[in-house]
Amino acid sequence: MLSRTLFNGSRQAVRLVKSAGQRAYSSAGAAGPAASGARTSGLTLGALSMVGAGSAWYYQSQSGPLGTPLYNDSRTPAAGIKGTSQERTFIAVKPDGVQRALVGDIIKRFEARGYKLVGLKLTVPSKSLAEKHYADLRTKPFFNGLVDYMTNGKAPVVAMVWEGKDVIRQGRRMLGATNPLEAAPGTIRADYCTSIGRNIIHGSDSFESALTEITLWFNENELADWTPSNAEWVTADN
Numbered sequence: 001m002l003s004r005t006l007f008n009g010s011r012q013a014v015r016l017v018k019s020a021g022q023r024a025y026s027s028a029g030a031a032g033p034a035a036s037g038a039r040t041s042g043l044t045l046g047a048l049s050m051v052g053a054g055s056a057w058y059y060q061s062q063s064g065p066l067g068t069p070l071y072n073d074s075r076t077p078a079a080g081i082k083g084t085s086q087e088r089t090f091i092a093v094k095p096d097g098v099q100r101a102l103v104g105d106i107i108k109r110f111e112a113r114g115y116k117l118v119g120l121k122l123t124v125p126s127k128s129l130a131e132k133h134y135a136d137l138r139t140k141p142f143f144n145g146l147v148d149y150m151t152n153g154k155a156p157v158v159a160m161v162w163e164g165k166d167v168i169r170q171g172r173r174m175l176g177a178t179n180p181l182e183a184a185p186g187t188i189r190a191d192y193c194t195s196i197g198r199n200i201i202h203g204s205d206s207f208e209s210a211l212t213e214i215t216l217w218f219n220e221n222e223l224a225d226w227t228p229s230n231a232e233w234v235t236a237d238n
């Protein structure tokens, strides 16, 4: 049934390339419909289209019918549901975090906390995308340097969407203060950084930001709805 949905009307767009735990990488662009005009003109590396169904992974072309629902009507909205266990946040390991090989540790922290990864891709954002992402900082003296550091391709960004209870606020707490020198011990920035200009990670600071950022960086079909087998042991309140 699901595979019929996947292939219905989208045979050319969705190709089964590997199955049973294997992974497929797409050369797709990064930005979704909500980011029209903000598509990555830069290189997009291994955009991992997390549209896995059961034990299979599917390769999806951005040129395909992106509106095709991959799951069903009960699919979680792209930006999640505020205040529920389906709340979502946008987390990005910035180029310095990738260069310093901290991606695995950061993912590990979110996974270990009990959060669910629903979107993941490696991308060099376009200038336009970075400028939109940091639009509120446009007047700051460091703005141009910030955009250059995010987009110059010396290293990609690992863009992620995480889901779970209070994930927006807790994600920010896990990151620590913007200035690493003010970050609480044990937070990601306190553990790994000393410079505000190289603070390795970004996290949405509100539901509104998460909504904007998730739709700016991800196409809806790059986000996976799935249920971890341990969900009952992580999310129940009794």
Ligand SMILES: Nc1ncnc2c1ncn2[C@@H]1O[C@H](COP(=O)(O)OP(=O)(O)OP(=O)(O)O)[C@@H](O)[C@H]1O
Pocket (backbone or CB within 6 Å): 137, 142, 146, 177, 178, 196, 197, 198, 199, 201, 202, 203, 204, 205
């Ligand atoms: N004074 C500064 N000098 C250089 N870079 C800065 C400075 N202030 C902020 N930045 C950079 O701009 C980013 C965005 O700043 P913002 O004030 O929005 O903080 P933030 O929300 O904690 O950071 P982020 O959006 O990256 O999670 C910071 O993460 C940092 O990389």
